[in-house]
Amino acid sequence: MKRESACxxxxxxxxxxxxxxxxSASGLLATLLATLSFIMLxxxxxxxxxxxxxxxxxxxxxxxxxALGASPFFSDGRASRPPVPGTVAAGRLVGxxxxxxxVAGKMYVGRNPLxxxxxxxxxxxxxxxxxxxxxxxxxxxxxxxxPVRTAWLAVNLHxxxxxxxxxxxxxxxxxxxxxxxxxxxxxxxxxxxxxxxAYVRALQRAGQGAIGxxxxxxxxxxx
Numbered sequence: 001m002k003r004e005s006a007c008x009x010x011x012x013x014x015x016x017x018x019x020x021x022x023x024s025a026s027g028l029l030a031t032l033l034a035t036l037s038f039i040m041l042x043x044x045x046x047x048x049x050x051x052x053x054x055x056x057x058x059x060x061x062x063x064x065x066x067a068l069g070a071s072p073f074f075s076d077g078r079a080s081r082p083p084v085p086g087t088v089a090a091g092r093l094v095g096x097x098x099x100x101x102x103v104a105g106k107m108y109v110g111r112n113p114l115x116x117x118x119x120x121x122x123x124x125x126x127x128x129x130x131x132x133x134x135x136x137x138x139x140x141x142x143x144x145x146x147p148v149r150t151a152w153l154a155v156n157l158h159x160x161x162x163x164x165x166x167x168x169x170x171x172x173x174x175x176x177x178x179x180x181x182x183x184x185x186x187x188x189x190x191x192x193x194x195x196x197x198a199y200v201r202a203l204q205r206a207g208q209g210a211i212g213x214x215x216x217x218x219x220x221x222x223x
Contacts, residue, residue: 065080067079067080068080099113099190099194101172101175102167102171102172102175108165108166108167108168108169109166109168111166111167112167112171112197112201113194114191114194114198116198120194120195120198121195121198124192124199124200124202125199127192127193127195128196132196135152136154136157140156140157140158140203140207141157141158142154142157157200157203162204163204167197167201170200171193171194171197174196
């Protein structure tokens with residue numbers, strides 16, 4: 001009688017193991033895939049007046065009113081409401097009209113309303129270098145990087161016409177713009193625009209100055 005080895009017994013046991021669980025798992029997976037395919041294909045080419053089923057909340061289903069829509073909540077039936085009387089748009093509050101526009105009555109303000117000191121001039125120089133020098137150059141001669149590289153011509157701030165402008169007119173131009181120059185009232189505050197005007201006057205004075213205008217104790221520093 002042939003003796004069965006341990007290896008043979010292992011192979012015999014493995015061969016006798018049922019394969020039903022594996023077959024059942026494969027069948028379940030196939031059933032799930034078939035069900036999902038049926039659900040997806042069921043919505044193709046079907047027209048219905050019923051709203052779609054939303055599994056997740058949709059941004060289109062927000063509990064809000066559309067602009068100019070109707071609303072039964074208000075007596076006039078309108079969802080859009082008029083501003084409250086006295087409402088001022090952000091950034092449009094004008095406390096001192098002369099300070100904000102550079103105009104008093106129908107005339108430009110003659111002099112800068114802020115006290116001219118080193119702090120104001122330093123602030124004006126900083127703002128001028130940021131917003132103005134790209135066109136007017138840091139020296140104010142209108143040879144900034146924009147006109148150098150394009151066909152647009154910037155005004156020379158040392159021209160006689162500009163020298164004859166009042167501080168209020170310079171401020172007004174910086175506020176509302178003129179011709180091809182855009183307005184800068186949204187980028188800068190009124191106080192900063194007055195500081196820029198003060199610095200422009202300093203540039204103009206420096207362009208017309210002579211060595212005799214420089215205090216004797218600092219003349220050696222002039223280059």
